[in-house]
Structures are given as structure tokens and as C-alpha cells.
Amino acid sequence: MLDRLAFIITDGILLGLIYAIAGLGLSLVLGIMGIVNVAHSAFIMLGSFFAFELFRRLGLDPIISFFLAMPVFFLLGTIVYRALLTRIERVSQSQGLVAMFGLMVLIENLSTIAWTTDTRVITAAYTNASLVLGSLYIAQVKLIAGALALVLTLLFWAFLRFTLIGRAIRAMGQNRDAALSVGIDVRRLSAVVFGLGIACAGAAGVALAMVFPFSPNTQIQWLAWAFLVVILGGLGSVANTLIAGLIIGLLQSLSTAFLPFDYVYLVLYVLLAVILVLRREGLTLVVKRAI
Amino acid sequence: MNAVSSAPILKIANVVAGYTAGHPVLRGVNLIAQPGHITGVLGPNGAGKSTLLRAIAGFLQPSSGRIVLGDEDIAALPPHRHMERRIALLPQGRSTFPELTVAENIELGGWTMRGDRARLRQAVEAMFARYPHLRALRDRPAGSLSGGQQRAVEIARLVIGDPKVLLIDEPSVGLSPIVAAQVYRELEALKAEGRTILLVDQDVRAAIKIADYAYVLSSGRNDIEGDRSAFEGDLGVMVRRWLGV
Numbered sequence: 001m002l003d004r005l006a007f008i009i010t011d012g013i014l015l016g017l018i019y020a021i022a023g024l025g026l027s028l029v030l031g032i033m034g035i036v037n038v039a040h041s042a043f044i045m046l047g048s049f050f051a052f053e054l055f056r057r058l059g060l061d062p063i064i065s066f067f068l069a070m071p072v073f074f075l076l077g078t079i080v081y082r083a084l085l086t087r088i089e090r091v092s093q094s095q096g097l098v099a100m101f102g103l104m105v106l107i108e109n110l111s112t113i114a115w116t117t118d119t120r121v122i123t124a125a126y127t128n129a130s131l132v133l134g135s136l137y138i139a140q141v142k143l144i145a146g147a148l149a150l151v152l153t154l155l156f157w158a159f160l161r162f163t164l165i166g167r168a169i170r171a172m173g174q175n176r177d178a179a180l181s182v183g184i185d186v187r188r189l190s191a192v193v194f195g196l197g198i199a200c201a202g203a204a205g206v207a208l209a210m211v212f213p214f215s216p217n218t219q220i221q222w223l224a225w226a227f228l229v230v231i232l233g234g235l236g237s238v239a240n241t242l243i244a245g246l247i248i249g250l251l252q253s254l255s256t257a258f259l260p261f262d263y264v265y266l267v268l269y270v271l272l273a274v275i276l277v278l279r280r281e282g283l284t285l286v287v288k289r290a291i
Numbered sequence: 292m293n294a295v296s297s298a299p300i301l302k303i304a305n306v307v308a309g310y311t312a313g314h315p316v317l318r319g320v321n322l323i324a325q326p327g328h329i330t331g332v333l334g335p336n337g338a339g340k341s342t343l344l345r346a347i348a349g350f351l352q353p354s355s356g357r358i359v360l361g362d363e364d365i366a367a368l369p370p371h372r373h374m375e376r377r378i379a380l381l382p383q384g385r386s387t388f389p390e391l392t393v394a395e396n397i398e399l400g401g402w403t404m405r406g407d408r409a410r411l412r413q414a415v416e417a418m419f420a421r422y423p424h425l426r427a428l429r430d431r432p433a434g435s436l437s438g439g440q441q442r443a444v445e446i447a448r449l450v451i452g453d454p455k456v457l458l459i460d461e462p463s464v465g466l467s468p469i470v471a472a473q474v475y476r477e478l479e480a481l482k483a484e485g486r487t488i489l490l491v492d493q494d495v496r497a498a499i500k501i502a503d504y505a506y507v508l509s510s511g512r513n514d515i516e517g518d519r520s521a522f523e524g525d526l527g528v529m530v531r532r533w534l535g536v
Contacts, residue, residue: 182399
């Protein structure tokens with residue numbers, strides 16, 4: 001029983017680390033820029049296919065793809081910001097939401113044309129291997145994906161806390177006018193923030209693709225997961241996002257172990273509903289809090 | 292800072308500006324700020340005082356008129372480009388970054404020095420030397436400080452960039468009389484360093500006390516103006532007139 005519990009907890013923690021980075025970029029963009037980027041999960045899905053194509057065409061290990069995804073998706077994010085976000089930043093939040101929803105639908109449909117709705121997996125050398133610690137078996141692929149997610153989370157935390165540009169990003173989220181007054185080009189920095197958010201989504205997509213099967217349609221599930229992380233962890237800190245991811249991972253792992261499979265998603269969606277009922281302001285409250 | 296000269300450092304000419312098209316708050320304001328002087332901008336609520344500062348600071352683009360800093364028209368300059376020209380705004384109310392520490396707040400005031408980190412670090416330490424009471428608070432989040440302490444952080448964040456023109460909006464709002472007096476003393480110290488200050492204030496008596504010259508705005512237009520002596524003694528009459536008593 002103890003062995004089983006240790007397995008469930010380890011599995012939950014590793015999943016939670018991956019879920020945390022799925023929510024991290026969404027949290028950053030929402031907290032700093034006030035943009036509800038519902039297209040976030042579409043970029044997660046693109047990250048999965050990025051790793052898939054590099055693996056299929058070049059035989060590139062997803063670990064390398066994880067680090068490659070960051071600059072590639074950062075660039076993609078800044079392009080999307082320049083092409084779309086600068087046009088909608090002065091419109092109401094609901095109009096912005098519709099625009100981002102349109103982007104999500106566009107990406108999903110183009111991805112379906114490119115890759116069909118077939119479910120894909122990436123089978124790396126270590127995909128089916130396990131690490132044995134006494135009587136505890138840990139899937140190596142989850143260990144690697146979780147470790148990569150932890151590295152990315154720590155990098156984000158250190159970047160926002162210890163670099164001047166990171167502090168400027170936090171300042172911009174806390175008082176935009178004051179940030180402008182001290183000379184910060186908030187529009188330029190917003191492009192960086194959006195780029196970082198999308199870089200995080202792309203990397204999360206690679207990590208998720210290492211562990212789960214995926215198709216263009218699975219992005220909707222990741223959107224719910226990412227929002228669950230943001231709503232549970234709020235936008236207070238990278239640490240809170242990490243804790244929220246870990247809670248969700250553990251809940252999923254425990255539900256999978258002790259409940260019929262059909263109930264797993266029900267538990268998580270009920271959790272989302274409960275949080276929204278308890279924190280009636282929902283995302284409005286979240287937006288008011290600054291990173 | 293250089294010695295005081297007589298050519299205006301900041302000239303506002305026929306500025307028309309507002310937040311809604313067709314409804315200007317400023318309806319042709321004219322103003323001159325002499326270098327090394329404190330120029331007061333007074334007037335009743337809704338006169339357009341804060342709007343004028345926001346227009347000068349680049350947050351509001353005038354629909355017509357000129358805002359000339361030295362020889363350059365800065366009317367269309369975006370707000371983040373003003374610090375490069377050493378013109379800085381201290382807005383009304385709290386403007387710290389509440390979750391950043393005092394040291395981080397002050398450091399961001401030196402954003403334009405970001406290419407030279409050693410110089411920036413020195414400038415931050417110079418601010419702690421100038422405002423020693425902030426040193427003990429350097430690692431505290433700015434949002435956890437008292438109103439007076441936050442104002443001191445805001446002033447240090449303003450001064451670290453070595454601005455030659457300071458746009459100060461209602462510096463004593465929400466402060467106790469003792470702390471407000473300290474703020475006005477600091478403004479006089481900044482003037483003594485040769486900096487030019489454009490001071491918007493509801494506290495007419497305190498503003499006139501330190502201003503070299505003052506303009507009174509009414510409904511977005513120039514009303515009366517004059518040096519300090521022109522206002523001394525008539526403050527009660529002026530305020531009663533604003534209040535319509």
C-alpha cells in the first residue's frame with residue numbers, strides 16, 4: 001500500500017510540474033498585460049507538434065526540442081503580439097477575448113489540416129523505461145519531463161526576480177503609468193512578455209507530448225488545465241503557480257488511482273467550479289493581482 | 292546642475308488637450324517655466340492642472356499647441372521617452388511598484404542607465420545616502436510602507452534619473468502635515484540644486500510659499516498669473532472665489 005501511495009504521489013508531482021508550466025505563460029500574460037489568452041493552449045499544442053516533427057523528420061530528442069522550443073516560440077509570440085495584439089490592446093477585454101478565441105480556432109483548424117485529427121505519440125528511447133528505486137517504479141519519461149518543467153519554472157522565477165528586465169516586467173504589471181514615467185517602453189516590454197508566455201506554452205507542449213498522446217483537438221483540455229492552474233494559483237507568484245500545478249497533478253494522480261477513469265476529469269472540473277464559486281470574482285480578481 | 296539662466300526651459304503654447312474628442316479639458320493654456328525655479332499651477336478642481344502635467348509628460352497628446360523643452364517640441368513624444376530628456380513626472384497619489392522592494396523601486400527609476408549596471412548600482416547607493424531613512428527599508432516591499440515613506444521612495448525614484456525638469460502633481464495629498472512639510476522642504480532642496488519644478492497643488496498656501504511664479508487655471512484656460520508677491524495676502528480671496536463663496 002505504501003509503495004502504491006509513493007508511486008501515486010511521485011506520479012502526481014511529476015505531472016504537476018508539467019501542468020505548472022502549462023499555466024505559467026498564461027498567468028504571466030494575464031497578470032502583466034491583462035490579456036486572457038485563450039489561444040495559449042493552441043500554442044501548447046503547436047509545441048507538441050514542434051517536438052513531433054523534429055523527432056519524426058530529424059530524430060531529434062524531445063529534450064533538445066524542449067530547449068529549442070523556447071526561442072522559436074518566443075519569436076512566434078512576439079510576431080503574434082506585433083501582428084495582432086497591438087491592434088486589439090485598446091479595445092475592450094471582451095473584444096480582445098473574441099480575437100484570441102479566433103486565433104485559437106484558426107490555429108486548431110490549420111493544425112487539423114496539417115496533421116489531421118489522428119492522435120500522435122513521441123516514442124523516444126526512454127519512453128517505456130522506468131527508474132527503479134527500491135520497490136518504486138518511476139517512468140523515466142515523466143521524470144525527465146518533470147525535471148525539464150522544474151528547470152523552466154526556476155528559470156522564470158530567477159528571471160523575474162533577479163534581472164532588471166524581469167523587475168521591469170513586474171513593475172509594468174503593478175503600475176503601468178509609473179513604469180512609463182521611469183522610461184520603460186511598455187509596448188516593447190509587452191512584446192517580450194507575450195513572447196515569454198508563448199515560449200512557455202511551446203515548451204509545455206513539448207513536455208506534455210513526451211508524456212501524453214496528442215492531437216490538434218487535445219488543446220482544449222490543456223486550456224482547461226492551464227486555467228485551472230491560474231485560477232487556483234492566482235497571479236501572485238511563480239511559486240504559487242508551481243504549487244497550483246502540483247495540487248492539480250496530485251489530485252489527478254489520486255483520482256486516477258482510486259476512482260473510475262471517467263471520474264478523473266469530473267473531479268478536476270468540479271474543483272474548477274468550486275474555486276470559481278468560492279472566489280466569485282474569478283479571473284477579475286486574478287487580473288487585479290499583480291505578478 | 293547648471294546655474295540658473297533666464298531663457299525658459301519649458302514653454303507651453305496654446306495647448307488644447309482632453310480625454311474625449313471634441314471636449315477639451317485644456318482650452319489653450321500658455322505657461323513658461325524658468326530654469327531653476329518652482330512654477331506653481333493652481334486652480335479649482337476641474338481647472339485642468341493635472342491634465343496639463345499629463346500632457347507635458349506625454350500621457351495625453353495635445354490636439355493643438357506646442358510643448359517645448361529647451362529647443363525641442365515634445366508634444367508628440369511618448370511618455371517613456373521623457374526620462375531620456377531628463378523631464379520626469381511625480382503623479383498624484385501612490386505610484387510606487389507595491390510588490391517590489393524599496394531598492395528595486397529606486398533602481399527602476401534609473402532605467403535609462405540600464406546599459407551601465409555599475410553606474411546604476413552607484414546611483415541607487417547615492418539615493419540611500421541622500422535619503423538615509425530609506426536605507427533600513429531597502430528590502431521591504433514598497434506597498435508595506437506608510438504614505439510618507441512611499442512618497443520618499445517615489446521622490447528618490449524620481450531623482451535617481453537626475454531630471455532637470457520635475458513635474459510634481461499634488462505632492463502632499465494624503466500625507467500628515469509634518470510629512471507634507473518634509474516633502475515641500477525636499478522640493479526646495481531640489482530647486483536649490485538648479486532643477487526646474489512645475490508644481491500642481493490644491494494646497495494653495497503651501498504652493499505659493501515655495502513657488503517663484505504661479506499660474507492660476509480656470510476651466511482649462513489661463514486665469515491670473517504672477518510672482519509670489521502677487522499672490523501673498525490674497526489667498527483667502529482666491530480660494531473663496533474658486534469655491535464660489
